[in-house]
Amino acid sequence: MTKKLWVVVVVLACAGAAGSVWAQSSPVISGVYTCIDAKGRKLTADRPIPECTDREQKVLNPSGTVKAKVGPTLTAQEKAELEQKEKREREELGRAAEEKRRARALLTRYPNKAVHDQERNEALTQIGVVIQAAKTRLTELARQRVGIDEEMEFYKKDPTKAPAYVRRQLEENNQSQTVQKRFIDEQEAEVRRVNNRFDDELVQLRQLWTTVSK
Secondary structure (H helix, E strand, C coil): CCHHHHHHHHHHHHHHHHHHHHHHHHHCCCCEEECCCCCCEEEECCCHHHHCCCCCEEEEECCCCCCEEECCCCCCHHHHHHHHHHHHHHHHHHHHHHHHHHHHHHHHHHCCHHHHHHHHHHHHHHHHHHHHHHHHHHHHHHHHHHHHHHHHHHHCCHHHHCCHHHHHHHHHHHHHHHHHHHHHHHHHHHHHHHHHHHHHHHHHHHHHHHEEEE
């Protein structure tokens, strides 16, 4: 065998091997494969065509109609990008499904505005009871503070000389008032949070009620 002939055999063997590997990695669909390669040639075969790995191939029925389409072989980067795209699409579908589920649950819980208003009022009433209890306690602490201050009046020039129990009462009273004031602030913030939640729900519910009534 001459050197030139040997080179041709090697090249053909490598091309055949490459085609075999590509065919094994591609989905094989029975039918006639056809495509236009990079040189503009129309090629046909009974299996995926190696010359068209970078482009779409059509799989034809015996009648000549298109049975399926085989996309180009993807590079590692293209495959990764496709997987990321499909992942985003799945996540978006998941979010959309979750939104629908929440909307159905919201509509079931609040079939009309009267029910929604009632639950808002009940929630605010409960918080109002807690706030009032804290304010009542704060008033009691203020009254206690008057008596403590009267005792401390005798030691106005040097508070360190006041009896230990009086100084302890003063410190405890200060701490208790601070705690109650902070608690009231937190509960008033809760009132705003509850109102904001119900306001946001009401915007969505108005749309749902309108949709249902149509």
